[in-house]
Amino acid sequence: MTVQIDHALEEIRRFRPSPEFAANAVADTSLAEAAEADRLGFWADQSRELLTWSKPFTKTLDWSNPPFAKWFEDGELNVAVNCLDRHVEAGNGDRVALHWVGEPGDTRDITYAELTDEVKRAANVLTELGVGSGDRVAIYLPMIPEAVVSMLAVARIGAIHSVVFGGFSADSLASRIDDAEASLVITADGGYRKGKVFPLKPVVDEAITKSVAGSVRNVLVVRRGENEVAWNDHDLWWHDTVGTASNEHEAAGFEAEHPLFILYTSGTTGKPKGILHTSGGYLTQAAFTHRNVFDLHPETDVYWCTADVGWITGHSYVVYGPLANGATQVLYEGTPDTPHPGRWWEIIEQYKVSILYTAPTAIRSFMKLGRQIPHEFNLRSLRLLGSVGEPINPEAWIWYRHVIGGGSIPVVDTWWQTETGAIMISALPGITDLKPGSAQVAIPGISIDILSDDGTSVEGEGGGLLVVTEPWPSMLRGIWGDPERFKETYWEKFGDKYFAGDGARRDADGDIWLLGRVDDVMNVSGHRLSTAEIESSLVAHPWTAEAAVVGAADETTGQAVVAFVILKASQAERVTDVQAASDELRKHVATQIGAIARPRQVFIVNELPKTRSGKIMRRLLRDLAEGRDIGDTTTLADTSIMQTISDQVK
Ligand code: PRX
Numbered sequence: 339m340t341v342q343i344d345h346a347l348e349e350i351r352r353f354r355p356s357p358e359f360a361a362n363a364v365a366d367t368s369l370a371e372a373a374e375a376d377r378l379g380f381w382a383d384q385s386r387e388l389l390t391w392s393k394p395f396t397k398t399l400d401w402s403n404p405p406f407a408k409w410f411e412d413g414e415l416n417v418a419v420n421c422l423d424r425h426v427e428a429g430n431g432d433r434v435a436l437h438w439v440g441e442p443g444d445t446r447d448i449t450y451a452e453l454t455d456e457v458k459r460a461a462n463v464l465t466e467l468g469v470g471s472g473d474r475v476a477i478y479l480p481m482i483p484e485a486v487v488s489m490l491a492v493a494r495i496g497a498i499h500s501v502v503f504g505g506f507s508a509d510s511l512a513s514r515i516d517d518a519e520a521s522l523v524i525t526a527d528g529g530y531r532k533g534k535v536f537p538l539k540p541v542v543d544e545a546i547t548k549s550v551a552g553s554v555r556n557v558l559v560v561r562r563g564e565n566e567v568a569w570n571d572h573d574l575w576w577h578d579t580v581g582t583a584s585n586e587h588e589a590a591g592f593e594a595e596h597p598l599f600i601l602y603t604s605g606t607t608g609k610p611k612g613i614l615h616t617s618g619g620y621l622t623q624a625a626f627t628h629r630n631v632f633d634l635h636p637e638t639d640v641y642w643c644t645a646d647v648g649w650i651t652g653h654s655y656v657v658y659g660p661l662a663n664g665a666t667q668v669l670y671e672g673t674p675d676t677p678h679p680g681r682w683w684e685i686i687e688q689y690k691v692s693i694l695y696t697a698p699t700a701i702r703s704f705m706k707l708g709r710q711i712p713h714e715f716n717l718r719s720l721r722l723l724g725s726v727g728e729p730i731n732p733e734a735w736i737w738y739r740h741v742i743g744g745g746s747i748p749v750v751d752t753w754w755q756t757e758t759g760a761i762m763i764s765a766l767p768g769i770t771d772l773k774p775g776s777a778q779v780a781i782p783g784i785s786i787d788i789l790s791d792d793g794t795s796v797e798g799e800g801g802g803l804l805v806v807t808e809p810w811p812s813m814l815r816g817i818w819g820d821p822e823r824f825k826e827t828y829w830e831k832f833g834d835k836y837f838a839g840d841g842a843r844r845d846a847d848g849d850i851w852l853l854g855r856v857d858d859v860m861n862v863s864g865h866r867l868s869t870a871e872i873e874s875s876l877v878a879h880p881w882t883a884e885a886a887v888v889g890a891a892d893e894t895t896g897q898a899v900v901a902f903v904i905l906k907a908s909q910a911e912r913v914t915d916v917q918a919a920s921d922e923l924r925k926h927v928a929t930q931i932g933a934i935a936r937p938r939q940v941f942i943v944n945e946l947p948k949t950r951s952g953k954i955m956r957r958l959l960r961d962l963a964e965g966r967d968i969g970d971t972t973t974l975a976d977t978s979i980m981q982t983i984s985d986q987v988k
Contacts, residue, residue: 500612501648526559613817687719718744723742787807841853862898873887
């Protein structure tokens with residue numbers, strides 16, 4: 339494993355919090371002091387303060403059987419009640435929970451009281467359909483309020499949701515339905531994207547045909563796209579069922595370790611991992627970080643996280659964190675540039691958004707379009723900006739702070755993962771001096787270290803592999819159905835320290851700089867993709883003999899998928915148009931996995947660089963894809979091969 343040191347580390351700018359911001363900041367230095375004095379006591383206090391437990395817990399952590407942690411084990415709570423009913427009971431039922439904006443321009447403002455009602459109705463329908471505690475429900479929806487309602491209704495009855503991003507293909511959906519043996523799928527006829535309706539129901543129909551588990555009993559369909567859909571016996575309309583159901587629903591308390599959701603993410607092998615999160619610890623850390631990292635003042639702030647609920651950011655920072663904290667937020671269905679490139683800024687102006695949380699890839703795309711577009715809108719309501727998903731380069735950080743934030747408001751870069759469930763490393767606004775490009779410090783109650791490959795801790799300044807040294811409340815509890823893979827992937831390398839798969843460096847001030855993945859996982863537009871998964875998709879095409887995939891640096895998306903493919907001999911003779919063959923293979927990956935996995939380039943080559951033992955040297959292919967001089971080729975079985983490949987690529 340090699341860790342590359344980035345030029346960004348030369349960054350020396352520092353930004354002090356303004357006295358006005360610091361004076362009203364939610365977080366204060368007592369948090370870190372309390373966590374240092376008594377880490378478990380700190381989390382127990384946070385959990386009691388932030389959540390409502392139907393049965394109080396007396397035990398904070400059981401780590402007697404690592405890596406299987408139990409937090410707040412003997413307590414009971416209902417996650418949906420924590421996100422909804424208790425705010426209504428506290429007199430905040432009229433507060434807007436969701437300012438929803440549809441891509442075509444339709445809008446809905448939904449209060450906490452209305453959202454609670456809708457979730458109760460949906461919970462009643464799920465129960466009528468035979469979904470019970472512990473059953474799995476797949477959710478394949480666009481960014482419409484029903485996505486939030488579905489997740490909370492599933493949580494309310496103690497079932498487990500598996501949200502699948504609406505951009506995934508029928509194959510990807512089918513494999514996720516099968517792995518979790520979902521009994522119900524919640525979908526929509528379609529959703530809006532880039533001014534058009536993209537159909538979802540046909541993808542579900544195809545996925546169910548392809549499913550081998552045969553577990554799906556019903557499909558609940560929200561009407562959104564108004565497009566024609568084929569109808570099966572097991573299909574039900576949302577408006578016919580949820581729309582007419584009773585809004586009386588008594589919620590039971592569930593044990594703190596009751597499973598809440600499974601979310602699939604790419605690993606180093608071809609098969610996505612079903613990351614399992616449970617209730618009490620997850621909600622504690624989601625709520626704590628949402629409140630303190632985003633400086634949430636729920637009575638006055640309008641918060642907007644641009645992530646889709648199909649990703650972990652949407653789970654923790656659209657649904658669970660903000661709603662547990664009683665926040666008012668914007669939920670937007672569409673793409674940033676529809677119908678015009680200022681759409682996001684228009685929404686911020688219209689709803690007076692005060693906290694914006696988005697990804698560096700979006701910021702870089704806006705930078706390319708120029709500052710005149712955001713400058714056409716009034717963005718003065720913004721008072722805090724957040725970034726997530728990949729390292730934010732200092733240039734983008736500065737642009738974000740100046741052009742979007744007006745030059746003086748905090749920008750927090752938050753490092754975390756699907757597996758960590760919630761933010762782990764971030765500046766605390768109002769306290770930390772900000773450093774563009776660095777995620778900075780572990781949040782209070784979280785223990786991070788950087789280790790050398792042999793497991794020794796890197797003291798002071800230096801680089802290595804990022805680990806979490808102590809269990810944390812929102813940690814994954816396992817990989818669905820595969821405890822061995824859970825142990826192997828995260829815990830084998832460094833014993834009871836969690837290996838995150840990221841390279842990192844600590845600077846002289848003790849701030850942490852993330853340096854990207856050290857395994858075969860790519861990060862494209864803040865989304866995780868596995869080289870192995872895309873390679874197996876390419877090899878499944880009848881034309882392909884062999885394939886190698888690398889993540890190459892890309893100005894906008896961080897990394898881009900670049901594939902090198904050897905065609906089968908029979909095919910190679912027939913292919914006269916290399917461009918057409920490459921396009922066909924790109925399309926194939928998009929159809930098999932989803933559009934996010936479509937390679938930026940597919941190069942048809944005659945050879946791949948291999949060591950004497952037959953291992954493909956992806957490092958050399960990455961050099962080529964990034965236009966660098968080819969590195970050391972001495973371990974190749976045939977050292978002239980890179981020249982041949984390079985000539986072909988050109
Ligand atoms: O490599 C890190 C990168 O994204 C990976 C986690 O991806 P995922 O599980 O899809 O979750 C993304 C949203 C939380 C990490 O292993 N990553 C995430 N945030 C940052 C980051 N890299 C650098 N800086 C960040 N702020």
